[in-house]
Amino acid sequence: MKTNSEWMSISDMMSGLMLMFLFIAIGFMIEVESEKQVMKDVAISYRDAKANLNEALFTEFENDLQDWDATITKDNSIVFSSPEVLFEVSKSEIKDEFKAVLQQFFSRYINILISKEYIDEIQELRVEGHTSDTWQSTTSKKEIYLNNMQLSQNRAYSVLSYCYSLEDDTIKQNRPWLEKHFRANGMAFSKLQNKENARRVEFTIQMKSENKVYEILK
Structure with a gap:
């Protein structure tokens, strides 16, 4: 049989273990709450920056959108969706009408x-080129996809090249920034919404806080 002193020693040891586990649990709870607060702060930062940028874009371009046949989405994409203004059918050279629009648009956009x-x-x-899901008279799905992918990439590059090369003071002064951030993506018909706005050009923005939100979700 254990003596009273032995039982007291065991009791003290159990009390010590319980206290240790209590401290561990409290520490874990504090860490969880801290992580939750970080997640909340990042989400709020992303929401606010996105909303403020949307307001700034609308303030700057609201009076031009109808003339340009353009829209600003809730995700801050600026969509130019008038095929007869943008390019000739199956061509990637920018039409003069769209060049005139880009001259009015791009430096103001970069200023924001x-x-x-x-x-x-x-x-x-990013500047994205989007196409239809057809290609002349061909019925080959492979040919339709590859031709439209090449066309959309060429169109996106043409727009990027034209905007980057504008002899505007804002553009010239910020070419180093553009070189780090400006990209051209051919999307073909991967984001086809409807036939009417299949052939379009979109300027889209990826924000740093958006990446942080994705990292948290992982």
């Missing part, structure tokens, strides 16, 4: 993105 409110939030600026 490089302002102190947003420059540290911008991860990437």
Whole structure:
């Protein structure tokens, strides 16, 4: 049989273990709450930056959208969706009408993105080319996909090249920034929504806080 002193020693040991586990549990709870707060702060930062940028884009371009046949989405994409203005059918050379639009648009757009409110939030600026899901008279799905992918990439590159080469003071001064952030993506018909706006050009923005949200979700 254990003596009273032995039982007291065991009791003290159990009390010590319980206290240790209590401290571990409290520490874990504090860590979880801290992580939750970080997640909340990142989400709020992303939401606010996205909403503020959307407001800035609308303030700057609202009066031009109808003339350009353009829209600003809730995700801050600017969509130019007038095929007869953008390019000739199956061609990637920018038409003069769209060049005129880009001259009015791009430097004002960049002025917003490089302002102190947003420059540290911008991860990437993309120009996307989008096409229809047909190709002349062919019925080969492979040929339709590959030709449209090549066409959309060429169109996106043409727009990027034209915008980057504009002899505008804002553009010339910020070419180093564009070189780090400006990209051209051919999307073909991967984001086909409807036949009417299949052939379009989109300027999209990826924000740094958006990446942080994705990392948290992982």
